[in-house]
Amino acid sequence: MGVTQRLKGQSAVVTGASSGIGAGVARALAREGAQIIVNYAGHPEGAEKVVHEIETAGGKALAIRADVSQEDQVIAMFAKTIEAFGTVDILVNNAGLQKDAPFQNMTLAQWNAVLGVNLTGQFLCAREAVKEFLRRGIVPERSRTAGKIICMSSVHEVIPWAGHANYAASKGGVMLLMKTMAQELAPLKIRVNSIAPGAIKTPINTAAWDTPEAEANLLKLIPYKRVGVVEDIGAAAVWLASDESDYVQGTTLFVDGGMTLYPGFDMGG
Ligand code: BGC
Secondary structure: OOOOOOOOOOEEEEOOOOOHHHHHHHHHHHHOOOEEEEEEOOOHHHHHHHHHHHHHOOOOEEEEEOOOOOHHHHHHHHHHHHHHHOOOOEEEEOOOOOOOOOHHHOOHHHHHHHHHHHHHHHHHHHHHHHHHHHHHOOOOOOOOOOEEEEEEOOHHHOOOOOOOHHHHHHHHHHHHHHHHHHHHHHHHOEEEEEEEEOOEOOHHHHHHOOOHHHHHHHHOOOOOOOOEOHHHHHHHHHHHHOHHHOOOOOOEEEEOOOOOOOHHHOOOO
16 A cells, blocks of 8 residues: 555556456556456456555455447446446546558557447446446545546557558547546546656557667667556556646647657657
8 A cells, every 4th residue: 555545545547457457447546545347358367466466565456348349348347347336536547459450451449349349448437437437426535537547548549650540540549538528527527637658668569668679779768768568558647547637638648758759850850
């Protein structure tokens, strides 16, 4: 348990939390006193490990299986969450995947799988969370808002990405989904923001950093000359979930070591 407890007594659903950024965010929110639903689609061992880590540190967590692209599974996950924890205060829309292919070879199945999880999944989870936020309303002892949604986007909400048309399209979609929800839900005292990670060391991009040559190549794209770690994203998520960011609405927080600063222009132009 952390000492600051900025999220004390709050319940958070973190999708795709059995590994990578989701697992890091789940641990970070738990350290601040939130009880966590560790959602996973395919790896119960990973999810149970995260639950165990949180419990060992004195926190509370529960693993729930749901494919976020499936409406019935998302509805069931929120029902179980409310049954277990009473309510939901925070949603971290994190679940995401890549199915890369040269554009002319990209199959409809690859397109649909990525859009289904990365974009439709964020819509479905946010909709269920918002229903619960509105049902419960503001509980001043816990937070100034009725609820917080954090969308896990990517630097590829603004950087085009050859060979990844489905992924870039999904993250571009997340950007305007997030902003539209933020505009619509602000008067209802629901805060919606995104985090746009750059290159973070996780299973999704192992090939980009797991050899010295690959890492050196990747660092050319990162002015800060460090590949990110999940703790970088966990810290941003805690801040966006807490009342410290109470006046932050509809924004994308880039946590990317400067990847979006056009590093190719550091000389000349
Ligand atoms: C992708 C990673 C990639 C990073 C920077 C992320 O959204 O999932 O594979 O390394 O963007 O390009």
